[in-house]
Amino acid sequence: MKYIKLLLLSFVLFNSLFINAQNSPAPIKLVQFVLTPNHSNWNYDLKENAIVKIAVLKYGIPVNNTKVIYEFGNDEMLPDKTGTLLLKTGTAEINIGTLKTPGFRQLKVKTIIDGHTYRDQVKVGFSPFEIQATVENPKDFDAFWEQAIETNKSIPLEPVTTHKPEFSTPAVDVYLVRLQNYKKGKFIYGYLSKPKDNKKHPVLFNPPGAGVKKINAITSFAEEGFISFTTEIHGISPELSKQDYKSISNAIGDYWSINLDDKDQYYYKSVYLGCVRAIDFLTSLPEFDGKNVVVTGGSQGGALSMITAALDKRVTAVSAFYPALCDNSGYLNQRAGGWPHMFSSKYQFATPEKLNTMQYYDVVNFAKRIRIPGFYSTGYNDNTCPPTSVLSAFNSINAKKEIVITPISGHWRFPETNEKSIKWLKQTCGID
Incomplete structure (x- = not known):
């Protein structure tokens, strides 16, 4: 009887694998x-x-x-x-x-x-x-962020670093890192990847895309010669299960709207400050080469890359793909704004208080303050981060910059563009 059950189980598993193999998704539409x-x-x-x-x-x-x-x-x-x-x-x-x-x-x-x-x-x-941006630039923008960063410095970083051999490779060591940020007992998490060569390296900060979801350890940047740090922004350990993340995501909801009517309590304040803390951590590492600090990411990660480049003078180069949070007030001027489209007709958010808060967090106002070389990329068919919003931010940058536009692409990018970005970052940092 036991033999028959095992035989039936084997048949079911084989049949399932066979059916799946015969039903691979089509790479193109009929x-x-x-x-x-x-x-x-x-x-x-x-x-x-x-x-x-x-x-x-x-x-x-x-x-x-x-x-x-x-x-x-x-x-x-x-x-x-x-x-x-x-x-x-x-x-x-x-x-x-x-x-x-x-x-x-x-x-x-x-x-x-x-x-x-x-x-x-x-x-x-x-x-x-x-294309010119529609968002206004608050007179106390710089003072607001200088004070916020200075206040955040009083919170001890207290890094906790745990080696993760299951994610490491023969050439790269991976660590789970916890940093204190914004308030005592409040943390951000990330995966640190370091080349195993005992040499000095440029450091690379890689902030995440939008959502409340697990981040993965990334070794590809370290394989190219960087010490990289890929983070989450919500203070949730990536070691929690996917089901836990799903429950937390449902509980948090549209986090980008939390306290949007108060610039001092807005959800993204701790996020932006956490980006500076990530640079604090990276530049404290003994393997840091002492001069090259780069940031790169896409969508929300593209926005946070540009924001970090503007807030932290230690950053030496930025590579941002289709950044979110650009020219959010565009919808109030009969044109597209950036993700999360908070002032579009979908939401009833356009109060004076919310509009005022967003001026302190809009990527355009950070773009105006970028003074380092930048590599940017976007596609015209993007509905998540519409090109109208992205170009309004790019056009606001008064620094050495280049942009790769693949007009046919939506909210994604081609491998060729990734390769150009990495090559540009390596050349900027003097990596052979």
Whole structure:
């Protein structure tokens, strides 16, 4: 009987593996849109019309007599025109209009084939490097943050470092680190990765993307010659289970809105100060080369990278991908603001108190204070951190800077862009 049960269990496991192997997710869609702006860089002059070619392909071949439902308007705004097109030969062109002031236009398309709905979008820029931010700059901005950092220094860092051999590699040692920040008994956690060569190295701070979720130990930066520190921001140990994290995330909710009406108690205050504490820790390490301090991240991590670069004069270079929290007041000026879209029509948050608080936390006002070299990257098809908001921050930087734009990408980046970023950081730090 025991043998039969084991045989049945083996059969079930084999059958499950076989079914999973036979149902690997498709890397592409059966039916695909191809949206092609008539400018190869997807950029236009003001008052110039943008023409987009629409193709619907199945097996790579245009689908004849396809009805496409479309809408277009300004970036993340309500569409100013909707309609349908019949693609008799599988392709057609549509004029999505123009802009009189710098910004982006967005085309969304949809078709139904064999009962399945397929969607896509494209955004194009109009003098995007002339986009100006809408957020106001408080007169006491610098004094506010200087005082906050000075006050935070009175809280002992008290680092607790635990070697994690299960995450380490033959070339990299990984440690779980706990730092005290903001208040006694309040902590931030992170994974420290160090090359095992007993040499001096540049240090790299890698803040996280948005959400309340587990962070992972990252060894790739250390493999490139950096001592890296990847952190969380909520004071939650990454050693808790995924279920614990899910429960905590549900309990916290939209953390970016907590105390938004009070600049001294706003949720992100401890987060921004925690970034400076991360630099305190990294620069205290005996393996630090004493001169090169870099920060890099994407989305919320991109925002925190730029904020750290502005707040901490020890930082020597920054690499930020599609930063969040940029020009949040854009929605109050009939254009897209950054993640978390707090002043969009989705939320009823636009009170004077909340608007005042956000001015002290908006990435644009930190971007104006960056004085070190920077590498930046974004895509035009990003709806999470819309290009209107990202370019408003990039254009506010008065320092040596470069940007890699892959217009086709959304809230993600290509491996080639990652490679360019790492190469740039290594060259900046003098790593061979």
